[in-house]
Amino acid sequence: MAERKYRELIEQLKTAGLRPTRQRLALGRLLYGENGDMERHVTAEQLHAEAMSAGVRVSLATVYNTLHQFTEAKLLREVVVEPGRSYFDTNVDDHHHFYFEQSGRLQDIPSEELELKSMPEPPAGGRIRRVDVILRVDEEG
Amino acid sequence: MAERKYRELIEQLKTAGLRPTRQRLALGRLLYGENGDMERHVTAEQLHAEAMSAGVRVSLATVYNTLHQFTEAKLLREVVVEPGRSYFDTNVDDHHHFYFEQSGRLQDIPSEELELKSMPEPPAGGRIRRVDVILRVDEEG
DNA sequence: ACTGGAATTAGAGAAATTCTAGGCCATTGA
DNA sequence: TCAATGGCCTAGAATTTCTCTAATTCCAGT
Structure with a gap:
């Protein structure tokens, strides 16, 4: 992820009253990072799996918390398509x-x-x- | 429910390849009956509770099966609004x-x-x- | 570095839905 | 009408998705 976007993320978290913790930054990096502007639609499970395989130790509960906090902060948008299946969209x-x-x-x-x-x-x-x-x-x- | 609608329901079930069983007819009556054309948006739990208090003995699993079969047969339409909350709409x-x-x-x-x-x-x-x-x-x- | 409050964690818990295995019942054809 | 057949229903267990809880860890300000 570009350095610019990284600083931006920290700024956005602070604005939302969220501390830029290790986990939030790591998840933010996974969501918005690398393939910078690609549209992404991830489930909590998917993101958790991604984090694990990227060597980021984070619990599923934290993934859920973080996704909801990001959504609240308008960094993400939740899309419900089926009972028991909701995606988080990086395009807000x-x-x-x-x-x-x-x-x-x-x-x-x-x-x-x-x-x-x-x-x-x-x-x-x-x-x-x-x-x-x-x-x-x-x-x- | 009007007699007409009742016959209609049996017809629709048969057309859909569904036997007009006691349970399906009872649930159909609850869904479309009495307050005939009122728009209804029920969850499986709600309909099950309604059936119980109407003295219709039907299991929750059957309510789910029936709602899905009705949806398949285009007698109902499913609307998902939130994770873990979907409604079945009598207006198709x-x-x-x-x-x-x-x-x-x-x-x-x-x-x-x-x-x-x-x-x-x-x-x-x-x-x-x-x-x-x-x-x-x-x-x- | 120290400390207080926030964040994270693992695991249990909740809620919605689906599955399973066995018994029941509507239809069909004799 | 009656029995056979195959679909239907049931209770309860299982699954899946998500949330809660209590204890631990970590960040920010001094």
């Missing part, structure tokens, strides 16, 4: 998703490629916090 | 949802009130099987 810009049911893979759709014609009024006293669009795709063959 | 027409995070409630949005400006091309070899739009609403106050 406005965008949507293709979901391939057979393989369980997720793919970003830039917001320019899928826009809503009109946004319905939220019921009284509510405000729309987020719009999630999932296009479920069958892979024939 | 094209439509979308408001999700109220605080209360966990789901509300239909008719398809006329929320349309997509354009549909992105699915990746090669895939076809879009379903479009799910969830507007997550914060209830302030």
